Amino acid sequence: TLVDTMDGAFALVEELRAKGLTLVHPFDDPVVIAAQGTVGLEFAQDAGELTDVLVSIGGGGLIAGVATALRARRPGVRIWGVETDGARAMSAALEAGGPVPVELSSIVSTLSAPSVSPITYEHVSALVTDVLTVTDAEAVRGTLDLADHAKVWAEPAAGCLLPAARRVLERVGEDARLGLVLCGGNATTADVTAWAERFGLR
Incomplete structure (x- = not known):
């Protein structure tokens, strides 16, 4: 069903859970979070002397895992x-002191969780320096920049990291x-082309 x-x-x-099916939750699951933490371990092992790591947030499972594993290996890393402005589930949770439902309006569907979970909120509030938000247009611009300059195809859920990285550098310094x-x-290329036209990026 789509x-x-x-x-x-x-x-x-x-509805499917009520019918007896078992959910493997994409973020509200400690085993899923631990598995996603292997990304943090790879950074710790392979990425050299990082000072800061940026991670996109939907429901918060990826950043919870990465932050837990990476901070365990490199406690000083920030x-x-x-997030995007129209999918601010973690920002809203941090402002409210816990998970709250949010209204979704972002084109970035893969970051558009209707709320974070208690477990991801607790990880982020304890381990993450800050959560930044960017516009959908900035996220699409980041996707185009990754394709044009890094030769990497990524969706706006990753493209949003580039404008946020510039803000992090402004806060912590160019070094x-x-x-x-x-x-x-x-x-798809058609998706990104349509968004670029919508936001006047081409």
Whole structure:
């Protein structure tokens, strides 16, 4: 069964659970978070002397895992979360002191969780330096920049990291060494072209 929105997807999940099916949750699961933490271990082993790492946030599972593993190996590394303005589930949770439902309007569907979970909120509030938000247009511009300059195809869920990285450098200084977790390739060239035209980026 396919649905058109992320809210609809989570509602469908609840219907299927009520019928007795088992959910492997994409972020509200300690085993999933631990598995995603292997990305943090790879950074610790392979990425040299990083000072800061940026991770996109949807429901928060990826950043919870990365922050836990990376901070365990490199306690001084700062972790930054990045969301889009229309998918601010973690930012809203941090402002409210816990998970709250948010209204979703971002084109970046893979970051559009209707809320974070208690476990991801607790990880982020304890381990993450700050959560930054960027516009959808900035996220699409980042996707284009990754393709044009780094020759990497990524969706806006990763493209949002580039404008956020510039803000991190403004805050911590140009001598910082940044790592970006480039997640996801779930956007087609037609998707990105349409978004670029919509935002006047071409």
